Amino acid sequence: MRGFLGEALMRLIAEGLTSIRGGRTLFCDLSLALDAGQALLLSGPNGAGKTTLIRTIAGLLKPTKGQLRLEEGDPERTLGEQCHYVGHLDSVKASLSVQENAAFWSGFLGGARTRVDDALKTFGLAALKDMPAAYLSAGQRRRLGLARVLLADRPLWLLDEPTVSLDAAAQNTLLRVIEAHLVAGGLVVAATHVALALPRSRNLPLGGTARLP
Secondary structure (H helix, E strand, O other): OOOHHHOOOOEEEEEEEEEEEOOEEEEEEEEEEEEOOOEEEEEOOOOOOHHHHHHHHOOOOOOOEEEEEEEOOOOOOOOHHHEEEEOOOOOOOOOOEHHHHHHHHHHHHOOOOOHHHHHHHHOOOHHHOOOEHHHOOHHHHHHHHHHHHHOOOOOEEEEEOOOOOOOHHHHHHHHHHHHHHHHOOOEEEEEOOOOOOOOOEEEEEOOOOOOOO
């Protein structure tokens, strides 16, 4: 059996993760195993550690203790280099057009330039490709930020409140994109206050000692 893009099945492993920031323990002794084709949905109140956990997996923060690894990943790349990270900020440059923003991310991520038009079309932005990003609505900016997950192949998607500013139609588009990634053997970790109806998903509530087998 093969996983993401024909590679061996991957598995995200966290062992004994603890994060203490500003003297406050956000999560303690967190352990989890996420298999190819699975989604892990992080829930909990604001300040519970959802963003911290996602940024730790992305390699942007160091855990106080514990280990993370992607089994059957690329041994020449760090865990962070094998992730798509979409945070609270959409990372959209206002002075560039919609298409120019997508083209920048395609080049930065090492993706094929030919993917840009398809990614914009998927997220309903094709008709706006020549518009300066400064004139986009909050929902359109969010869709443009999310479109970069389609510009280059990464097995692990880290999505922090991905549905913020999205209307119902855009949320359905996002769900279809995530489902296709999971079917291909990808992995998803998403922090969300909105229930996401995803196949093979599990919930990890944060806000105390968190442990997931």
